[in-house]
Ligand code: SF4
Ligand code: SF4
C-alpha cells in the first residue's frame with residue numbers, strides 16, 4: 272500500500288491510494304458546547320435529501336447523546352473494540368489505523384450494521400445515570416454527564432469508503448474534497464458501508480445502491496453553507512475549508528481556529544482517515560473519554576476555549592458561527608466587531624464581539640408599573 | 647495465477663490424451679469424463695430449469711474456487727461445484743446452472759446480500775483469450791448475471807419497504823402528498839429526485855421484467871452494463887440449492903460447430919458474498935454441436 276502523510280497522526284501511514292489532496296478541502300467546526308439536540312439539522316437534511324423510498328432510516332446528519340447514544344447502534348465502540356487499545360506518544364499516533372489493521376482479504380478493518388442497528392436513531396438520548404439527591408440508581412462507567420454529538424460525513428482526506436470500493440464508484444472532488452458515491456456506477460456491494468468507521472454511507476434497499484451525505488454541494492458551489500449548517504438553531508456550526516498545517520492561512524476562520532487556536536479536534540483521528548469535521552470538545556465531560564474520541568489535543572483545546580473572554584479574535588470568530596448562510600472564507604476584526612469576508616475581501620457579515628447590554632430598571636417610575644422580562 | 651490464456655490449451659491437450667488412450671479398446675469402458683461444456687443444438691430453447699430438454703445435454707461439473715486475486719475477497723470456500731448444461735438454437739445459447747445452497751437469500755438490505763450466479767464468455771471467441779478473472783484491457787468479457795432478488799420481484803414480491811420489514815411504519819413520502827395526482831407525472835418526477843440511482847437508469851435498481859443483467863468488463867473493477875440488455879433467465883429453488891437458466895445471444899463470432907470458452911461464478915448471500923466475494927471457475931472449453939456454416 273502507498274505511504275501517505277496524515278498530519279492528525281503526526282506520521283505517515285499506509286493507504287490504498289497515493290496521497291492526492293483536493294485543491295480546497297471542505298472543512299467544518301462544530302461547537303459541541305452549544306448544541307441543544309433539537310435535531311433541526313437532522314430534519315433539514317432529511318427533508319432536503321433523504322425522503323425517498325429506501326431512505327426511511329437513513330440520516331446523513333444525526334445527533335446522538337454521548338456516551339450512550341449511537342447511530343447506528345454501537346458504531347464507534349464496535350470498531351474501537353475490533354481495533355484494540357492503541358497509544359499516542361504526545362501528538363504522534365503509535366497505534367494502527369483501520370487501513371494498517373485490515374485483515375487478510377480486506378482493504379480496511381470494518382463491520383456492517385444490519386437494519387436493526389439503524390432502527391433506534393435516538394437511542395440513549397439524554398441518558399445520564401445519577402440522581403442528584405439520592406445517589407445513582409446504578410453504577411456505570413460514565414456518571415452524571417452527557418453531551419450531544421452532531422455528526423455528518425467527514426469528507427475525509429483518506430476516505431475509508433473510497434478505499435474499500437472495488438469498483439471505484441466513490442470519488443473525492445478535486446475542487447472541494449467532497450466525497451460522493453456515483454449513483455450511476457455503484458452496484459450496492461456495501462463495501463463502503465463496512466469500511467466507513469463513522470457509518471456515514473448507507474445502503475438503500477430500494478435503489479440497490481449505497482448513498483451518503485453530499486456535503487450539500489449544490490449549495491456550496493454557490494458559496495452557501497450546507498442545510499444542516501444554515502438551519503442549526505444552536506448556531507454551533509461553521510463551514511469553510513481547511514488547509515494542511517504548513518499551508519494554513521491565518522485569515523481563514525477554519526484554519527485559524529484549528530491550527531492557530533487549536534480549539535477544535537477531529538473525531539477519532541486514530542482511525543486514520545484525516546476527517547475534516549472538527550469539534551470543540553465539551554467542557555464538562557471527563558478528559559479520558561474525550562481523549563479517546565478526539566485524540567490528544569483535548570486539554571489544550573479546552574484551555575483555549577475557556578480563555579475566549581480574554582481573546583477578542585476567538586470570541587469574534589465564535590460569534591460568526593451561524594451568523595449568515597454564506598460560507599465565510601476570510602475574517603478580519605475591527606475593534607469590537609468581527610467581519611466575515613468573501614475571498615476578495617468583500618464584507619459578507621459583521622457581528623459585535625460582545626452583544627450590547629441594555630440595563631432596564633425593574634420599575635418604570637414614570638408610568639408607575641413593574642417591568643418583567645416575559646418575552 | 648496459472649489460469650491465464652494458457653488454460654485453454656492445457657484443457658485441449660488433456661482432452662486429446664484421453665481420447666488417444668481409449669482408441670481401439672474392445673471391452674466396454676466407463677464413459678469418458680466430460681471435459682467441456684457442450685451446447686447441444688435444439689429447435690427451441692427451454693426457458694425453465696425443469697424442462698425435459700435439458701436431459702439431452704451432458705452435464706459438466708465445474709469445480710468452484712475462491713476469487714483470490716483482488717481485495718475484498720471471500721476467505722472461506724462455499725459451494726464446491728456447479729453443474730452446467732448448455733443448449734443452443736443457433737442464435738442463442740442457454741445455460742442451466744445448478745449448485746448447492748442451503749438458504750434462499752433473495753432480500754437485499756443493510757448487510758444482507760442476494761444469491762446469484764453468472765456466465766462469462768470472451769467477447770471475441772478467437773484465440774486471443776482474455777484472463778478468466780473479468781477479462782483484461784483490450785480483451786473484454788461478457789457476463790450474464792442472474793440474481794435471486796430480481797427473480798423475487800418478477801415472481802411477485804412488491805418492491806417496497808413493507809416487503810422487507812412488514813411492521814415498518816412510514817408516515818409520509820413527499821411525492822405521495824394528496825393533490826399531486828392532479829398533475830400527471832408530477833409524483834413520479836418528485837420520487838425520482840429522491841432515487842438518484844433510478845433516475846440515472848442504474849441497472850441494479852430493480853427492474854421487474856428481467857432477472858439477468860448483461861454486463862461487460864475488461865479487468866477486475868471495470869464491470870459495466872453491456873450496450874444491449876438482451877439476456878433472460880429464470881431461477882428456481884431445488885431441494886438443495888438453485889437451478890437457474892440463463893439464455894443469451896451467441897457472442898459475435900460463435901456459431902454451431904464453433905468453440906469458445908466459458909466461466910461461471912456463484913454467490914451465496916447469507917455468506918456475505920457480493921461483488922468479488924464469490925466462488926468462480928476457471929475457463930472451461932465450450933463447444934457448440936451442429937454443422938459449421940461453410
Ligand atoms: S440544529 Fe444545531 S443545535 Fe440543533 S441539534 Fe443540530 S447541531 Fe445541535
Ligand atoms: S466519513 Fe465515512 S463516508 Fe464520509 S468520507 Fe469518511 S469514510 Fe467516507
Ligand code: SF4
Nearest residue numbers: 316484486487497499
Ligand atoms: S451537509 Fe448536506 S447532505 Fe450532508 S448531512 Fe448536512 S444537510 Fe445532509
